[in-house]
Amino acid sequence: MxxxxxxxxxxxxxxxxxxxxxxxxxxxxxxxxxxxxxxxxxxxxxxxxxxxxxxxxxxxxxxxxxxxxxxxxxxxxxxxxxxxxxxxxxxxxxxxxxxxxxxxxxxxxxxxxxxxxxxxxxxxxxxxxxxxxxxxxxxxxxxxxxxxxxxxxxxxxxxxxxxxxxxxxxxxxxxxxxxxxxxxxxxxxxxxxxxxxxxxxRVRATTSMRGILSRPVFWLIAAGGGTLSAIGIVGVSHLVAFGVERGIAEEQAAMLLSATGAASVVGSLAVGMMCGYLGAARALALIGLVTAAGWGLLLATTNIPVMLTVVLLVGAGGAGVFPAVNVLAGQIFGVGALHRVIGLYGLANLPFTFLLPPLAGVLHDRAGGYGPVVMSLIASAVVVALLFLGLSGMRRRGGAAAEMV
The missing domain is CATH 1.20.1250.20 (MFS general substrate transporter like domains)
Known part of the structure; x- marks a missing residue:
């Protein structure tokens, strides 16, 4: 350091x-x-x-x-x-x-x-x-x-x-x-x-844009990483309002949002270390599972110490999505193509990061509460975790499976 x-x-x-x-x-x-x-x-x-x-x-x-x-x-x-x-x-x-x-x-x-x-x-x-x-x-x-x-x-x-x-x-x-x-x-x-x-x-790109877009693994990374990022944006946009709706004082809800940011400070470094130990795909899968469990606990309790612990874990995981995606993309496409891959990644996951946060607000207004919103976030995070676990398995098996991605 x-x-x-x-x-x-x-x-x-x-x-x-x-x-x-x-x-x-x-x-x-x-x-x-x-x-x-x-x-x-x-x-x-x-x-x-x-x-x-x-x-x-x-x-x-x-x-x-x-x-x-x-x-x-x-x-x-x-x-x-x-x-x-x-x-x-x-x-x-x-x-x-x-x-x-x-x-x-x-x-x-x-x-x-x-x-x-x-x-x-x-x-x-x-x-x-x-x-x-x-x-x-x-x-x-x-x-x-x-x-x-x-x-x-x-x-x-x-x-x-x-x-x-x-x-x-x-x-x-x-x-x-x-x-x-x-x-x-x-x-x-x-x-x-x-x-x-x-x-x-500067690092020169060695893989063409067409070559990147033609590989299914790129779209899996974009969909999985985009969904996790969108869930994080929903949290930033709605956490204070969610806490107030659950009966928490607005100052305490703002403190929870601040705790999310505090966790993000160390999250990117922690997830980077995790990528070296577990592999980037498994690290992303773990982020998905922690996110799902965290939102489940937030929906189940209004105990401030418990909620604070949860948002610290979820915030740390959310901050690690971008570094983990960088590591995974570099491993799969090579460091020389990383900037091009990340540029296309940001473009490809727009349907997730753009649509999910406002849809969460609309769903809240239609349902009259955050319950259905949180359940949707939990389900999405679990699906993403399974996707990255599957990708990790394919990469570890190598051979034909590796060529598929």
């Missing part, structure tokens, strides 16, 4: 860490505590109130291949700085939305969809991971785990909820825009891997 945090490469890792944290913390952590105030302010249903983050995720997934090309053409620094500025403009628009009355919800949806959604992929996990992957070859796993620890996601719900309660949504979003402004001079220090004196350049 010391080599990740020190020296010239360490400075790059720290900058990537700060970029990823602001992108994810503001978009996901900030959204989770804003859903109920937003629903009340604009007088809309839960489905529409939670649509903003789903739109951001939709654009983030769709824009992955495009942003990879922007990085190749203009470099990491220009792309990341542009993403920070674009995302900051999005939060300025969110700060203005409450002044528009009920129609402000449409400005909210626009802001999350375009400036924030595009900004997320330009300076968030995808761009940050590509940056450190190039700088930390031939083994970027530890650096990827560090960079993807969402520390701000853990802090923001607890720090932001009192701000919203006291000063309103507009002030909260204005503060997030200010954080983007503070990040700009830090991101100015980003340099492309090709500038590294030891000669580590």
């Amino acid at each position: 010391d080599s990740v945090l020190t020296g010239g490469r360490g400075a790059i890792a720290w900058r990537a860490f700060l970029c990823q944290n602001l992108a994810v913390g503001a978009a996901f952590g900030g959204f989770g505590i804003a859903v109920l105030p937003m629903q009340e302010l604009f007088d809309v249903g839960r489905g529409l109130a939670t649509l903003g983050l789903a739109l951001a995720v939709l654009v983030m997934g769709a824009a992955g291949p495009l942003v990879a090309n922007l990085i190749a053409r203009f470099g990491h620094r220009t792309t990341i700085l542009s993403g920070i500025a674009l995302s900051g403009i999005g939060y300025l628009l969110l700060a203005l939305a409450p002044t528009l009355g009920p129609d402000g919800i449409y400005l909210v949806l626009f802001a999350y969809c375009l400036p924030i959604g595009i900004g997320l992929v330009m300076f968030g996990p995808f761009a940050a991971s590509m940056l450190v992957s190039g700088w930390f070859q031939p083994n970027p796993a530890t650096a990827l785990g560090f960079v993807n620890m969402p520390l701000l996601f853990a802090i923001l719900p607890v720090a932001g909820a009192p701000i919203i309660a006291t000063y309103g949504l507009g002030t909260f979003y204005l503060l997030l825009a200010g954080l983007h402004l503070l990040l700009l001079p830090i991101a100015m220090g980003v340099r492309d891997p090709a500038e590294h004196s030891s000669g580590h350049g």
Whole structure:
């Protein structure tokens, strides 16, 4: 870990860490505590109130291949700085939305969809991971785990909820825009891997896009990983509202959301170690089983210590999905094709990450409660666990089975 945090490469890792944290913390952590105030302010249903983050995720997934090309053409620094500025403009628009009355919800949806959604992929996990992957070859796993620890996601719900309660949504979003402004001079220090004196350049893709898409294993990874990611997004979007509906004070529900973020800080590193011990496919299967069991317990109890323990485990597993998918894709397709595979992965799992969170809100409104929503999450997580267990078995058997994937 010391080599990740020190020296010239360490400075790059720290900058990537700060970029990823602001992108994810503001978009996901900030959204989770804003859903109920937003629903009340604009007088809309839960489905529409939670649509903003789903739109951001939709654009983030769709824009992955495009942003990879922007990085190749203009470099990491220009792309990341542009993403920070674009995302900051999005939060300025969110700060203005409450002044528009009920129609402000449409400005909210626009802001999350375009400036924030595009900004997320330009300076968030995808761009940050590509940056450190190039700088930390031939083994970027530890650096990827560090960079993807969402520390701000853990802090923001607890720090932001009192701000919203006291000063309103507009002030909260204005503060997030200010954080983007503070990040700009830090991101100015980003340099492309090709500038590294030891000669580590960008990893060249060795598998064609068509070759990746033609393999069934790619679609299995996209479906399984996409479902687990979507369940995590549902948790971020609905956990506070779910807790309040179960009779928990809003401050305690916000604490649960914050605990999810705290677990995410160590989850990516822990799952990375688990991948080395169990294999990436089995690690993903275990994440699915823990997710299913965790939501079952959340539905069965309102005991805060028990719920806190559960969300810590579920949050840690959810944070490990992206690193585990990276490891699995590298093992199957090769490190040279990893960036292309991950770009296509983000695009292919859009039906899961885009549709499931707002559908959870609609199902809640139709059913009059979160019971059916949680049961659907449990069933989906179990199916994903079985899929990855099957993939692990096929890879271990090798031979013909391996060729099938």
